Amino acid sequence: MCRIGFLIGEGFQIMDLATQSVFERASIVADEPFYALENFSAVGGEVRFVTWPPRVGTRSLHERADVDTWIVGGVIDPLSSPPPDTIVAFLRKASISARRIGAICTGGFMLAEAGLLARRRAATHWAYGRAMQERFPDIHVEEDQIYIVDDPIWTSVGMTAATASDCRIE
Structure with missing residues:
Protein backbone atom coordinates (compact mmCIF):
# COMPACT_ATOMS: atom_id res chain seq x y z
CA MET A 1 0.00 0.00 0.00
CA CYS A 2 1.29 3.46 -0.90
CA ARG A 3 1.09 5.95 1.97
CA ILE A 4 0.52 9.58 1.07
CA GLY A 5 0.92 12.51 3.44
CA PHE A 6 -0.80 15.79 2.61
CA LEU A 7 0.98 18.76 4.17
CA ILE A 8 -1.39 21.69 4.72
CA GLY A 9 -1.18 24.84 6.76
CA GLU A 10 -3.49 27.28 8.46
CA GLY A 11 -5.63 29.06 5.89
CA PHE A 12 -5.30 26.39 3.19
CA GLN A 13 -7.79 26.12 0.33
CA ILE A 14 -10.28 23.26 0.48
CA MET A 15 -9.46 22.41 -3.15
CA ASP A 16 -6.03 21.22 -1.98
CA LEU A 17 -7.76 18.23 -0.45
CA ALA A 18 -9.79 17.57 -3.61
CA THR A 19 -6.75 15.80 -5.03
CA GLN A 20 -7.34 13.07 -2.47
CA SER A 21 -10.33 11.92 -4.52
CA VAL A 22 -7.95 10.69 -7.25
CA PHE A 23 -6.34 8.28 -4.80
CA GLU A 24 -9.72 7.25 -3.42
CA ARG A 25 -10.89 6.47 -6.95
CA ALA A 26 -7.75 4.43 -7.68
CA SER A 27 -8.45 2.26 -4.65
CA ILE A 28 -12.04 1.76 -5.82
CA VAL A 29 -10.88 0.75 -9.31
CA ALA A 30 -8.23 -1.57 -7.85
CA ASP A 31 -10.95 -3.07 -5.64
CA GLU A 32 -8.56 -2.91 -2.69
CA PRO A 33 -7.05 -0.21 -0.50
CA PHE A 34 -4.18 0.82 -2.76
CA TYR A 35 -3.51 4.20 -1.09
CA ALA A 36 -3.60 5.34 2.53
CA LEU A 37 -4.00 9.09 3.00
CA GLU A 38 -3.26 11.28 6.03
CA ASN A 39 -3.27 15.05 6.56
CA PHE A 40 -0.34 16.71 8.31
CA SER A 41 0.49 20.22 9.50
CA GLY A 57 -7.79 17.36 11.65
CA THR A 58 -4.08 16.81 11.04
CA ARG A 59 -1.14 14.95 12.51
CA SER A 60 1.98 16.80 13.54
CA LEU A 61 5.08 16.63 11.37
CA HIS A 62 6.95 15.81 14.58
CA GLU A 63 5.18 12.44 14.84
CA ARG A 64 6.75 9.45 13.16
CA ALA A 65 5.02 8.96 9.83
CA ASP A 66 5.40 6.09 7.39
CA VAL A 67 4.86 8.08 4.17
CA ASP A 68 6.01 7.21 0.64
CA THR A 69 4.80 10.41 -1.01
CA TRP A 70 4.37 13.92 0.39
CA ILE A 71 2.00 16.35 -1.30
CA VAL A 72 2.34 19.99 -0.24
CA GLY A 73 -0.70 22.26 -0.48
CA GLY A 74 -0.46 25.87 -1.54
CA VAL A 75 -1.19 29.16 0.15
CA ILE A 76 -3.22 32.11 -1.10
CA ASP A 77 -0.22 34.46 -1.43
CA PRO A 78 3.15 32.70 -1.38
CA LEU A 79 5.01 36.00 -1.83
CA SER A 80 3.88 37.34 1.54
CA SER A 81 3.49 33.99 3.34
CA PRO A 82 6.84 32.22 3.42
CA PRO A 83 6.75 28.79 5.03
CA PRO A 84 7.84 28.48 8.64
CA ASP A 85 11.39 27.24 9.23
CA THR A 86 9.96 24.01 10.68
CA ILE A 87 8.25 23.22 7.35
CA VAL A 88 11.38 24.04 5.33
CA ALA A 89 13.53 21.82 7.57
CA PHE A 90 10.94 19.04 7.43
CA LEU A 91 10.78 19.10 3.61
CA ARG A 92 14.57 18.90 3.34
CA LYS A 93 14.62 15.89 5.64
CA ALA A 94 11.60 14.24 3.98
CA SER A 95 13.20 14.57 0.54
CA ILE A 96 15.86 12.09 1.64
CA SER A 97 13.48 9.33 2.73
CA ALA A 98 10.31 9.82 0.64
CA ARG A 99 9.93 8.25 -2.79
CA ARG A 100 8.60 11.55 -4.08
CA ILE A 101 7.41 14.98 -3.02
CA GLY A 102 4.79 16.91 -4.94
CA ALA A 103 3.35 20.39 -4.69
CA ILE A 104 -0.08 21.61 -5.61
CA CYS A 105 -0.36 25.13 -7.00
CA THR A 106 1.65 27.60 -4.91
CA GLY A 107 2.89 24.78 -2.68
CA GLY A 108 5.85 24.80 -5.07
CA PHE A 109 7.11 27.89 -3.25
CA MET A 110 7.56 25.77 -0.13
CA LEU A 111 9.61 23.26 -2.11
CA ALA A 112 11.61 26.13 -3.56
CA GLU A 113 12.29 27.64 -0.12
CA ALA A 114 13.55 24.22 0.99
CA GLY A 115 15.91 24.12 -2.01
CA LEU A 116 14.19 21.07 -3.50
CA LEU A 117 13.52 22.74 -6.85
CA ALA A 118 17.04 24.06 -7.41
CA ARG A 119 18.27 23.17 -10.92
CA ARG A 120 14.94 21.46 -11.66
CA ARG A 121 11.96 22.13 -13.89
CA ALA A 122 8.84 23.25 -12.03
CA ALA A 123 5.29 24.51 -12.48
CA THR A 124 3.19 26.71 -10.22
CA HIS A 125 -0.03 28.72 -10.43
CA TRP A 126 -0.02 30.87 -13.57
CA ALA A 127 -0.28 34.10 -11.55
CA TYR A 128 2.97 33.31 -9.70
CA GLY A 129 5.17 31.70 -12.37
CA ARG A 130 7.23 34.79 -13.14
CA ALA A 131 7.53 35.69 -9.46
CA MET A 132 8.85 32.20 -8.72
CA GLN A 133 11.39 32.51 -11.53
CA GLU A 134 12.55 35.91 -10.26
CA ARG A 135 12.77 34.85 -6.62
CA PHE A 136 14.44 31.51 -7.40
CA PRO A 137 16.53 31.97 -10.58
CA ASP A 138 18.04 28.48 -10.25
CA ILE A 139 14.62 26.93 -10.99
CA HIS A 140 13.45 26.47 -14.58
CA VAL A 141 9.79 27.52 -14.24
CA GLU A 142 7.71 26.27 -17.15
CA GLU A 143 4.64 28.48 -17.29
CA ASP A 144 3.01 26.54 -20.14
CA GLN A 145 2.96 23.12 -18.42
CA ILE A 146 0.06 21.80 -16.33
CA TYR A 147 2.30 19.58 -14.24
CA ILE A 148 5.93 18.55 -14.24
CA VAL A 149 7.60 15.40 -12.99
CA ASP A 150 11.31 15.99 -12.46
CA ASP A 151 12.62 12.79 -10.93
CA PRO A 152 11.18 12.54 -7.39
CA ILE A 153 9.80 16.11 -7.39
CA TRP A 154 6.36 16.78 -8.86
CA THR A 155 4.76 20.21 -9.27
CA SER A 156 1.47 21.40 -10.75
CA VAL A 157 0.01 24.73 -11.82
CA GLY A 158 -3.12 24.38 -9.76
CA MET A 159 -5.35 22.24 -7.68
CA THR A 160 -7.52 21.04 -10.53
CA ALA A 161 -4.45 20.31 -12.66
CA ALA A 162 -3.20 17.99 -9.95
CA THR A 163 -6.40 15.96 -10.09
CA ALA A 164 -6.34 15.85 -13.89
CA SER A 165 -2.82 14.51 -14.18
CA ASP A 166 -1.85 10.85 -14.46
CA CYS A 167 -1.65 10.28 -10.71
CA ARG A 168 -1.02 6.56 -10.51
CA ILE A 169 1.91 6.40 -8.16
CA GLU A 170 3.77 3.13 -8.11
Whole structure:
Protein backbone atom coordinates (compact mmCIF):
# COMPACT_ATOMS: atom_id res chain seq x y z
CA MET A 1 0.00 0.00 0.00
CA CYS A 2 1.29 3.46 -0.90
CA ARG A 3 1.09 5.95 1.97
CA ILE A 4 0.52 9.58 1.07
CA GLY A 5 0.92 12.51 3.44
CA PHE A 6 -0.80 15.79 2.61
CA LEU A 7 0.98 18.76 4.17
CA ILE A 8 -1.39 21.69 4.72
CA GLY A 9 -1.18 24.84 6.76
CA GLU A 10 -3.49 27.28 8.46
CA GLY A 11 -5.63 29.06 5.89
CA PHE A 12 -5.30 26.39 3.19
CA GLN A 13 -7.79 26.12 0.33
CA ILE A 14 -10.28 23.26 0.48
CA MET A 15 -9.46 22.41 -3.15
CA ASP A 16 -6.03 21.22 -1.98
CA LEU A 17 -7.76 18.23 -0.45
CA ALA A 18 -9.79 17.57 -3.61
CA THR A 19 -6.75 15.80 -5.03
CA GLN A 20 -7.34 13.07 -2.47
CA SER A 21 -10.33 11.92 -4.52
CA VAL A 22 -7.95 10.69 -7.25
CA PHE A 23 -6.34 8.28 -4.80
CA GLU A 24 -9.72 7.25 -3.42
CA ARG A 25 -10.89 6.47 -6.95
CA ALA A 26 -7.75 4.43 -7.68
CA SER A 27 -8.45 2.26 -4.65
CA ILE A 28 -12.04 1.76 -5.82
CA VAL A 29 -10.88 0.75 -9.31
CA ALA A 30 -8.23 -1.57 -7.85
CA ASP A 31 -10.95 -3.07 -5.64
CA GLU A 32 -8.56 -2.91 -2.69
CA PRO A 33 -7.05 -0.21 -0.50
CA PHE A 34 -4.18 0.82 -2.76
CA TYR A 35 -3.51 4.20 -1.09
CA ALA A 36 -3.60 5.34 2.53
CA LEU A 37 -4.00 9.09 3.00
CA GLU A 38 -3.26 11.28 6.03
CA ASN A 39 -3.27 15.05 6.56
CA PHE A 40 -0.34 16.71 8.31
CA SER A 41 0.49 20.22 9.50
CA ALA A 42 3.45 21.78 11.30
CA VAL A 43 2.08 21.22 14.80
CA GLY A 44 -0.91 18.94 14.22
CA GLY A 45 -4.46 19.41 15.41
CA GLU A 46 -7.21 21.21 13.58
CA VAL A 47 -6.28 23.47 10.64
CA ARG A 48 -8.64 26.18 9.39
CA PHE A 49 -9.66 26.65 5.74
CA VAL A 50 -8.86 30.02 4.18
CA THR A 51 -12.44 31.34 4.20
CA TRP A 52 -14.60 28.79 5.96
CA PRO A 53 -14.96 28.26 9.66
CA PRO A 54 -14.69 24.43 9.36
CA ARG A 55 -11.41 22.79 10.20
CA VAL A 56 -9.60 19.61 9.19
CA GLY A 57 -7.79 17.36 11.65
CA THR A 58 -4.08 16.81 11.04
CA ARG A 59 -1.14 14.95 12.51
CA SER A 60 1.98 16.80 13.54
CA LEU A 61 5.08 16.63 11.37
CA HIS A 62 6.95 15.81 14.58
CA GLU A 63 5.18 12.44 14.84
CA ARG A 64 6.75 9.45 13.16
CA ALA A 65 5.02 8.96 9.83
CA ASP A 66 5.40 6.09 7.39
CA VAL A 67 4.86 8.08 4.17
CA ASP A 68 6.01 7.21 0.64
CA THR A 69 4.80 10.41 -1.01
CA TRP A 70 4.37 13.92 0.39
CA ILE A 71 2.00 16.35 -1.30
CA VAL A 72 2.34 19.99 -0.24
CA GLY A 73 -0.70 22.26 -0.48
CA GLY A 74 -0.46 25.87 -1.54
CA VAL A 75 -1.19 29.16 0.15
CA ILE A 76 -3.22 32.11 -1.10
CA ASP A 77 -0.22 34.46 -1.43
CA PRO A 78 3.15 32.70 -1.38
CA LEU A 79 5.01 36.00 -1.83
CA SER A 80 3.88 37.34 1.54
CA SER A 81 3.49 33.99 3.34
CA PRO A 82 6.84 32.22 3.42
CA PRO A 83 6.75 28.79 5.03
CA PRO A 84 7.84 28.48 8.64
CA ASP A 85 11.39 27.24 9.23
CA THR A 86 9.96 24.01 10.68
CA ILE A 87 8.25 23.22 7.35
CA VAL A 88 11.38 24.04 5.33
CA ALA A 89 13.53 21.82 7.57
CA PHE A 90 10.94 19.04 7.43
CA LEU A 91 10.78 19.10 3.61
CA ARG A 92 14.57 18.90 3.34
CA LYS A 93 14.62 15.89 5.64
CA ALA A 94 11.60 14.24 3.98
CA SER A 95 13.20 14.57 0.54
CA ILE A 96 15.86 12.09 1.64
CA SER A 97 13.48 9.33 2.73
CA ALA A 98 10.31 9.82 0.64
CA ARG A 99 9.93 8.25 -2.79
CA ARG A 100 8.60 11.55 -4.08
CA ILE A 101 7.41 14.98 -3.02
CA GLY A 102 4.79 16.91 -4.94
CA ALA A 103 3.35 20.39 -4.69
CA ILE A 104 -0.08 21.61 -5.61
CA CYS A 105 -0.36 25.13 -7.00
CA THR A 106 1.65 27.60 -4.91
CA GLY A 107 2.89 24.78 -2.68
CA GLY A 108 5.85 24.80 -5.07
CA PHE A 109 7.11 27.89 -3.25
CA MET A 110 7.56 25.77 -0.13
CA LEU A 111 9.61 23.26 -2.11
CA ALA A 112 11.61 26.13 -3.56
CA GLU A 113 12.29 27.64 -0.12
CA ALA A 114 13.55 24.22 0.99
CA GLY A 115 15.91 24.12 -2.01
CA LEU A 116 14.19 21.07 -3.50
CA LEU A 117 13.52 22.74 -6.85
CA ALA A 118 17.04 24.06 -7.41
CA ARG A 119 18.27 23.17 -10.92
CA ARG A 120 14.94 21.46 -11.66
CA ARG A 121 11.96 22.13 -13.89
CA ALA A 122 8.84 23.25 -12.03
CA ALA A 123 5.29 24.51 -12.48
CA THR A 124 3.19 26.71 -10.22
CA HIS A 125 -0.03 28.72 -10.43
CA TRP A 126 -0.02 30.87 -13.57
CA ALA A 127 -0.28 34.10 -11.55
CA TYR A 128 2.97 33.31 -9.70
CA GLY A 129 5.17 31.70 -12.37
CA ARG A 130 7.23 34.79 -13.14
CA ALA A 131 7.53 35.69 -9.46
CA MET A 132 8.85 32.20 -8.72
CA GLN A 133 11.39 32.51 -11.53
CA GLU A 134 12.55 35.91 -10.26
CA ARG A 135 12.77 34.85 -6.62
CA PHE A 136 14.44 31.51 -7.40
CA PRO A 137 16.53 31.97 -10.58
CA ASP A 138 18.04 28.48 -10.25
CA ILE A 139 14.62 26.93 -10.99
CA HIS A 140 13.45 26.47 -14.58
CA VAL A 141 9.79 27.52 -14.24
CA GLU A 142 7.71 26.27 -17.15
CA GLU A 143 4.64 28.48 -17.29
CA ASP A 144 3.01 26.54 -20.14
CA GLN A 145 2.96 23.12 -18.42
CA ILE A 146 0.06 21.80 -16.33
CA TYR A 147 2.30 19.58 -14.24
CA ILE A 148 5.93 18.55 -14.24
CA VAL A 149 7.60 15.40 -12.99
CA ASP A 150 11.31 15.99 -12.46
CA ASP A 151 12.62 12.79 -10.93
CA PRO A 152 11.18 12.54 -7.39
CA ILE A 153 9.80 16.11 -7.39
CA TRP A 154 6.36 16.78 -8.86
CA THR A 155 4.76 20.21 -9.27
CA SER A 156 1.47 21.40 -10.75
CA VAL A 157 0.01 24.73 -11.82
CA GLY A 158 -3.12 24.38 -9.76
CA MET A 159 -5.35 22.24 -7.68
CA THR A 160 -7.52 21.04 -10.53
CA ALA A 161 -4.45 20.31 -12.66
CA ALA A 162 -3.20 17.99 -9.95
CA THR A 163 -6.40 15.96 -10.09
CA ALA A 164 -6.34 15.85 -13.89
CA SER A 165 -2.82 14.51 -14.18
CA ASP A 166 -1.85 10.85 -14.46
CA CYS A 167 -1.65 10.28 -10.71
CA ARG A 168 -1.02 6.56 -10.51
CA ILE A 169 1.91 6.40 -8.16
CA GLU A 170 3.77 3.13 -8.11
